[in-house]
Amino acid sequence: MPAPARTPEQIRASIEANRKELGASLESLRDQVEELTDWRKQLAAKQREAIIAAAVTGFVLGGGVAAVGGILFGRKRRKKRRR
Known part of the structure; x- marks a missing residue:
């Protein structure tokens, strides 16, 4: 039909x-x-989480740089001490 x-x-x-x-x-x-x-609105809504994430990231990056520096420069000092 x-x-x-x-x-x-x-x-x-x-x-x-x-x-x-x-x-x-x-x-x-x-x-x-x-x-x-609107990332500004998203950031304002999750401000606490963003601050925590920034602090953790800074801690990890700072520790990572310090660890690499310790590995690189610490070996030289250890070799000098052994002699």
């Missing part, structure tokens, strides 16, 4: 309704993208 034929006015009304719905969906998507990509 074929679908009932629509009048040109019904088709235009349907197109207009779809256009408005698409516009609203696009606006909603734009708002969501803006919210998700």
Whole structure:
């Protein structure tokens, strides 16, 4: 059974309704993208975690540099002591 034929006015009304719905969906998507990509807002919301992460990263990097320095320069000192 074929679908009932629509009048040109019904088709235009349907197109207009779809256009408005698409516009609203696009606006909603734009708002969501803006919210998700706002790194300042994300950082403000997770400020405590960011500070902890920065402190741990600094500790690890500082310790890593100190460890490499100890390995490189400590060997020379140990060799001199053994002689």
